[in-house]
């Protein structure tokens with residue numbers, strides 16, 4: 001038995017499913033997870049001494065690669081000054097100003113500890129601000145695990161067989177209306193029926209929790225128009241896409257301005273951080289300025305702010321986003337060519353430093369139903385063939401992939417060569 005397998009068995013005795021977050025458990029691909037000892041640049045090193053080229057990047061934060069010296073140094077410097085104060089710091093002001101300078105729609109920003117907290121707080125604010133209860137979300141979009149948003153959710157929920165979690169009271173879930181991503185007509189129909197009761201639309205502007213599905217032409221703008229017409233709050237959940245599909249996120253890439261945005265992953269540089277923000281007029285409804293309560297013992301934690309600020313400083317070099325977009329594109333072009341040569345039907349997509357590949361005859365995947373009709377058995381086999389060859393891809397067909405600034409040309413070529421072998425063996 002490998003050390004990873006031993007640790008997994010041991011973990012299962014005291015940790016549910018052996019993991020602290022379900023998607024790590026390999027339920028979506030079978031087998032047992034690899035336990036990691038350390039990571040550097042674009043590589044993971046497991047407890048058995050094997051290395052992997054990593055395309056998960058801690059599920060998004062590691063845009064500069066693992067263990068980046070500038071981020072590590074910033075964290076070490078911050079640690080010397082104490083771990084947490086429960087009182088405001090200059091770093092939090094710098095963080096809010098930095099976020100606003102990169103994403104001007106975030107006129108005011110509140111820091112939290114995860115993407116889940118960011119979206120949970122944003123929808124509470126939208127409900128408190130509008131005095132309405134209903135939310136509109138899209139099937140297959142994942143916004144973290146708060147009750148109102150675990151309804152027909154993506155990511156790990158899609159591999160569980162039941163996309164709405166038990167434990168979410170039906171009385172609460174009934175306020176979350178779900179419609180099809182990229183289908184504006186469905187959105188308009190729901191609003192025509194009960195638009196005056198809808199507090200907010202929340203959307204992943206590029207869906208990254210049902211594989212990777214870009215917004216159809218005009219879809220995001222259409223959501224903006226509907227929200228304006230009915231006085232609903234438009235929330236872009238940019239936890240994944242923020243600083244990833246472009247420096248300014250999907251709102252910059254597609255030139256659509258939401259009322260509120262949620263952030264996570266990259267703004268923490270690998271530390272547990274999230275944020276929500278947007279129009280000052282709405283944000284001022286949050287306590288202590290306004291009545292909508294939201295709080296956090298460790299929110300704006302100085303060590304986390306240091307990691308996040310160091311990351312945001314590095315990624316403001318335009319070379320970073322050019323590089324990750326080029327690398328993602330090179331990788332997916334290589335996958336597509338290798339698949340074609342092996343006679344395997346594959347659709348690929350990239351948006352900035354985010355990518356997706358689908359085992360399907362379709363040329364493009366634009367909807368949740370198409371994404372879930374792909375050949376999952378083929379994906380599972382492919383995943384393991386790649387893992388054996390030292391390539392660590394997301395262990396589920398319903399996750400986007402990520403490249404970092406640290407990936408080298410050689411690693412991309414090695415990954416494509418491994419994929420070519422895998423496609424031939426499918």
Ligand SMILES: Cc1ncc(COP(=O)(O)O)c(C=O)c1O
Nearest residue numbers: 114115116142143144239240264
């Ligand atoms: C779009 C999106 N929103 C929210 C979340 C939740 O973030 P976290 O896992 O940090 O709670 C995630 C990822 O998990 C995500 O991809």
Ligand SMILES: NCC(=O)CCC(=O)O
Nearest residue numbers: 021023059155208209399
């Ligand atoms: N795309 C899915 C995630 O980023 C979530 C990771 C997790 O829940 O562990």
